Amino acid sequence: MSDADKSAGDADGVNPEKDLSAENLPGQRGQGGEEIRVQRGMFGANNGGDTSGYGGLVRSVRLPGPASRPYGGWFDEVADELEGALEEQGLLPDNAIGKTVVDRDELTFHIEREHLERVARTLRDDPALRFELCTGVSGVHYPHDKGRELHAVYHLRSITHNRLIRLEVSAPDSDPHIPSLFAVYPTNDWHERETYDFFGIVFDGHPALTRIMMPDDWQGFPQRKDYPLGGIPVEYKGAQIPAPDQRRSYS
Amino acid sequence: MSTSHASPRETTEGTVYTVTGGDWDEVVQSAARADDERIVVNMGPQHPSTHGVLRLILEIDGETVTEARCGIGYLHTGIEKNLEYRTWTQGTTFVTRMDYLTPFYNEAAYCLGVEKLLGIEDDIPDRASVIRVLLMELNRLSSHLVCVATGGMELGATTVMIYGFRDRELVLDIFELITGLRMNHAFIRPGGLAQDLPPGAVDQMREFVKKMKKNLPEYDKLFTGNPIFKARMQDVGYLDLAGCMALGATGPVLRSAGLPHDLRKTQPYCGYETYDFDVPTADTCDSYGRFLIRLEEMRQSLRIIEQCLDRLEPGPVMVADKKIAWPAQLALGPDGLGNSLDHIKKIMGTSMEALIHHFKLVTEGFRVPPGQTYVAVESPKGELGVHVVSDGGTRPFRVHFRDPSFTNLQAMAAMCEGGQVADVIVAVASIDPVMGGVDR
Numbered sequence: 001m002s003d004a005d006k007s008a009g010d011a012d013g014v015n016p017e018k019d020l021s022a023e024n025l026p027g028q029r030g031q032g033g034e035e036i037r038v039q040r041g042m043f044g045a046n047n048g049g050d051t052s053g054y055g056g057l058v059r060s061v062r063l064p065g066p067a068s069r070p071y072g073g074w075f076d077e078v079a080d081e082l083e084g085a086l087e088e089q090g091l092l093p094d095n096a097i098g099k100t101v102v103d104r105d106e107l108t109f110h111i112e113r114e115h116l117e118r119v120a121r122t123l124r125d126d127p128a129l130r131f132e133l134c135t136g137v138s139g140v141h142y143p144h145d146k147g148r149e150l151h152a153v154y155h156l157r158s159i160t161h162n163r164l165i166r167l168e169v170s171a172p173d174s175d176p177h178i179p180s181l182f183a184v185y186p187t188n189d190w191h192e193r194e195t196y197d198f199f200g201i202v203f204d205g206h207p208a209l210t211r212i213m214m215p216d217d218w219q220g221f222p223q224r225k226d227y228p229l230g231g232i233p234v235e236y237k238g239a240q241i242p243a244p245d246q247r248r249s250y251s
Numbered sequence: 252m253s254t255s256h257a258s259p260r261e262t263t264e265g266t267v268y269t270v271t272g273g274d275w276d277e278v279v280q281s282a283a284r285a286d287d288e289r290i291v292v293n294m295g296p297q298h299p300s301t302h303g304v305l306r307l308i309l310e311i312d313g314e315t316v317t318e319a320r321c322g323i324g325y326l327h328t329g330i331e332k333n334l335e336y337r338t339w340t341q342g343t344t345f346v347t348r349m350d351y352l353t354p355f356y357n358e359a360a361y362c363l364g365v366e367k368l369l370g371i372e373d374d375i376p377d378r379a380s381v382i383r384v385l386l387m388e389l390n391r392l393s394s395h396l397v398c399v400a401t402g403g404m405e406l407g408a409t410t411v412m413i414y415g416f417r418d419r420e421l422v423l424d425i426f427e428l429i430t431g432l433r434m435n436h437a438f439i440r441p442g443g444l445a446q447d448l449p450p451g452a453v454d455q456m457r458e459f460v461k462k463m464k465k466n467l468p469e470y471d472k473l474f475t476g477n478p479i480f481k482a483r484m485q486d487v488g489y490l491d492l493a494g495c496m497a498l499g500a501t502g503p504v505l506r507s508a509g510l511p512h513d514l515r516k517t518q519p520y521c522g523y524e525t526y527d528f529d530v531p532t533a534d535t536c537d538s539y540g541r542f543l544i545r546l547e548e549m550r551q552s553l554r555i556i557e558q559c560l561d562r563l564e565p566g567p568v569m570v571a572d573k574k575i576a577w578p579a580q581l582a583l584g585p586d587g588l589g590n591s592l593d594h595i596k597k598i599m600g601t602s603m604e605a606l607i608h609h610f611k612l613v614t615e616g617f618r619v620p621p622g623q624t625y626v627a628v629e630s631p632k633g634e635l636g637v638h639v640v641s642d643g644g645t646r647p648f649r650v651h652f653r654d655p656s657f658t659n660l661q662a663m664a665a666m667c668e669g670g671q672v673a674d675v676i677v678a679v680a681s682i683d684p685v686m687g688g689v690d691r
Contacts, residue, residue, distance in 0.1 A: 033621070037642065061642045063621050103622050104367055132496050135627070136658060138638040138651035153638060155625045155653075159510070162517050166625060187499025190661050191653075198331075213324040213690060222332055223649075229336055244336040250615045250645045 033062035037144040042250065064103035071100065074163060075107045081128045082109070082119070091118060108166040113178050116169050117205075120184045123156055123165075131156035131165065134181065136191030139199035143225045149173040150201050154181065154188075171201060180205035198223035289317070294675070296325045302401065302679065303686030307663070311672055319667040319675065321660055326690040334650045338616030339365050340577065342647060344437040349652055350688030351434055352397055355390040356630040357688075358439035359383055361650070363520055364626040364639035365441040368619045371570055378566040379443040380521045385456070385559040386429070386438070387521075387628075388552040392463070393422035394631035394683075395545040399470060402542070402680035406483050411473055418466050421459055428452055442576050443569035456560055460553055467553075470546055484539035488666040488678030491536045498662045502633025502655050503548070504682060506532045507540035514629035526555050538681035548631070575617050578609040616645040632656050632683055654688040 039061055042054035070076050079100060083093035096115035101108040111119050123131045133156070140151040148170035157164050171178050180203035181188045192203040193212040200221035203209055211218060220227055231243030260267050294307040306322035330345045337345065346361045347354040366372050400415020423433040429452050430436040430445070438445050474480050490500065492508040505512055513530040515523040531547035533540030569576040580591040598606040621643040627636040633655030640649040659682045666678040 061621060063623075063642075104370070104624050106624060108623075133501075134499060135625075135634060135636050135653045136499065138649075138653070140623075140640055140649045153623070153651075155636065155638065157634075159512050159517070164518070164625065164627075166623075185499065186497045187658060187661065190657065194657075211324075213327040215324075222329065229332060244333070247336075 033065040035060050035062050036142050037061040064101055066099035067102035071102045071107065073105075074161075075102060078107065078129065078163065078165060079109075081126060082122065085122045085126045085129070086119070089118065089122070091115065106164070106166060108168055110168045110170070113169045113171055116167070117179045117181060117184060120154070120156075120167065120181050123167075124184055129158070130160040131158045131163070133157040133159055134185035134187055137181070137188055137195050139195040139201055139223065141199055141224045143173075145170075147172050150176050150178075150199055152178050152195060152201055176200055177202045177204050179203070180209075182206050197221070200224065292672075296322070302684055305660075305679070305684065305686055305689075307675065307679070309667075309672065309675065314671050314673075316667050316670055316672055316675060319664045321663055323657075323660070323686070323689050326686045328691065330691045331650055331652065334647050336646065338645050339441055339619055339647060340616060342650065343440055344435075346650075346652070347435050347437050348687065349691050350630070350632070350635075350654060350656060350685045352394045352685050353390055353630050353632070353635075353688070354434055354436055355383075355386045355439060356628055356635050357652070358437065359387055359521070360626055360628045360630075360635050360637045360652075361639070362439050362441045363628065364624055364637045364650075365619065367624045367626055368622055368639060368641050369441070369575065369617075370620070371442065371572065371575065374570045374572065375443060376567045376569070377522075378447075378564060379568040381559050381563055382444055382448060382568065383439055383521050384523065384526070385556060385563075386426075388555045388559070389422050389425060389456075391552045391631045392549050393419045393426075395549050396422070398545060398631075398680070398683040399474075399542065402677075402683075403474070405676045405680050406480065408473075408480070411470065414466070414469060414473070418463065421462065425452070425455055425459060428455060440569075440577060442572070443567070445577070447568050448563075453560060453563065456556065460556055460560075463549075463553055467546070467549060475543065475546070481539060483674075483677055484537065484542060484681075485535070486537050486539075487670065487674045488538040488541075488681045489536050490662055490666050494662065494665055498665065499658045500633065500662050502629070502631065502659065503541045503544045504633065504659050504662065506530065506544050508536045509534040514627055514634060518627065520626070520628060526558050528552075528555050538677050541681045545631075573608070574612075578605070578612050618643060618645055619647075627653075630655055632685070632688070633659055652688075652691060654691065656682075656684040656686075656688040657691075660684045660689055 037060070039059040040057065042052065042057050071079060083097070086093045086096055096112055096119055098110040098112055101110065109119070123129045135155045135157060138153045140153060142149055142151065150171045150173060152169045152171075154167040154169075155164060156167065169178050176199075178201055180192055182192065182203070182205065189206070190212060192206050193209060195201050196203060196209050197211045197213050198221055210216065214222065229243070229245035231245060233240050233242045233246070235241070258268070289310065289312045292309045292311055294309060296304040296306040304325035306325065308320045308322060309316050310318040328348075330349055334342050334345055342361060342365070343358050346357040349357045363372075366375065396415045396419040400412045400419070403411030403415065426436065427433050429448055430438040490498075490504060490508065492510055494500070495505045495508045495510070501512065509532055511530045511532045514520075515528075516530055528551045531544050531551065533544055578594075580594040598609050619641040621641055623638065623640040625636055625638050627634050629635075634653070635655055636653035638649070638651040638653070639647060642648040662682065663679060666682075667675045670678070
């Protein structure tokens with residue numbers, strides 16, 4: 001510590017660098033949220049060679065859990081309208097909407113897969129909802145989230161009301177079927193093919209669900225977590241640099 | 252060979268023919284006799300006017316396209332998968348290579364997503380946001396210039412090609428001055444920018460704006476009223492608003508159908524709500540309308556660039572949070588960009604903690620709280636969305652790019668079927684697909 005720092009620190013007896021406001025304190029590792037994985041150890045050392053002392057670390061990885069009313073802003077309005085519209089069609093909202101997550105100013109409906117098409121059609125057609133633009137589907141693979149390993153995530157944009165919501169649908173690895181939204185949003189044609197190509201999610205009802213990026217005779221689904229990245233070690237300035245998926249991981 | 256396989260039989264309902272057997276020779280011969288010129292043409296993937304490795308499969312009857320399909324995937328490089336094996340900061344180096352004509356949009360969308368997950372959107376310094384806008388709008392110019400240039404070349408107008416690439420070169424010179432690279436910059440980083448503007452950049456940009464104001468009307472003179480150009484472009488690649496909405500088309504394609512949807516206006520990011528600019532539209536739904544929109548958007552981009560230059564104020568270009576901000580102070584060495592010698596002197600000579608911090612942040616990276624987010628920016632091609640998922644680690648759990656080229660290219664069939672073969676080129680050019688973005 002230089003003299004200048006010392007005098008500044010001594011002036012009021014506390015470290016001026018130290019920020020005690022709540023948002024800068026470390027997050028609480030509570031039981032909130034949904035556990036998707038339990039992480040053991042650190043640095044990717046799992047073959048007994050870990051001398052760091054972190055080998056016994058157990059950390060549960062939790063995604064934001066369901067929110068309760070009020071969700072805030074226009075979220076309640078959309079949720080009310082959606083539930084009302086589903087009830088009108090004789091569908092209990094609780095049967096269709098598994099949970100509602102509000103995180104980082106974004107609204108997510110987790111939809112049971114058998115009701116996905118009905119919900120999407122309602123979201124598109126109801127004048128108070130009117131999510132007319134679907135920005136496609138993105139797959140996510142949670143290999144440790146048993147029974148709901150494969151997720152299909154849809155982002156729906158309402159140009160009319162200037163809103164954006166997210167639909168999330170899950171399917172188990174053993175039965176990777178999710179209804180296609182092609183009939184509701186034709187733009188999902190290629191997006192669903194892409195998600196099928198990379199994750200092996202079968203979109204039932206899609207008119208031509210074939211591979212789109214990978215060659216037609218490709219084996220396996222490359223974006224799944226258990227699919228290796230591949231790659232070969234390279235030599236750089238005399239040292240062997242391992243392939244990216246063989247390097248030390250801190251996650 | 253018998254003359255009839257279908258023997259007639261009279262019933263109370265009328266004559267009934269019983270078809271028995273079949274003579275395939277006859278079927279084949281009659282098929283050959285027909286004046287059917289139906290052939291399937293495979294255009295690409297290595298065709299100069301298909302914008303990279305795009306394969307078009309056209310079923311044509313004479314000169315008319317009866318069915319059109321795209322074959323894509325020839326430029327798939329697995330960027331999204333690769334991102335899951337790098338730190339969050341290294342991700343920018345990958346995403347910038349997706350749509351290689353709009354690198355700053357890829358970087359900005361990705362970084363905005365990471366910043367949203369980190370919850371530091373409000374901490375991004377103003378100067379960083381202004382420079383981001385500045386770079387993005389310059390990038391819009393260079394992307395539209397390529398679109399106009401290659402689109403013109405595909406019609407046989409080599410002059411406009413030369414003009415377009417000449418002006419694009421001016422933009423790339425600025426990029427090179429600022430980032431050190433003409434493309435694939437990885438300049439926008441989570442938390443801000445890799446470094447500040449170098450000396451002389453502002454002057455060069457002002458010079459550029461002056462020059463472009465002189466050059467842009469040349470495109471009008473060459474093209475806008477040109478009867479050949481109009482004959483080739485008007486009513487070609489028609490896609491109305493209903494088609495755009497159903498197929499998810501955004502950007503100039505959507506705006507050519509008359510809907511002024513622009514994320515810079517509706518869902519502003521990087522402070523776009525504070526800039527003064529217009530969203531041009533057309534109501535012709537055709538390639539010509541899209542061309543006019545791109546020309547006008549270039550003028551609007553110049554307006555935004557001028558406003559950016561006026562409001563550039565000295566300040567930091569990276570968040571103050573040292574747990575996120577890249578520790579290396581980059582400097583221009585004799586052999587190009589490198590770590591600043593002062594910084595190296597500090598971490599190697601005087602501060603062990605700074606060295607540890609530098610090492611940890613560079614090798615391990617920072618952790619991003621678990622969750623997911625979707626961030627979209629208005630790229631020159633349309634809505635560029637990024638779905639980022641974190642599991643709390645130092646690497647992205649999943650990053651998905653919703654590339655506008657990918658989505659808009661689906662509209663190719665709707666635009667081309669029923670038209671002439673020669674118009675396929677024009678229609679595809681008006682979508683402006685870049686295969687690096689389509690295939691990723």
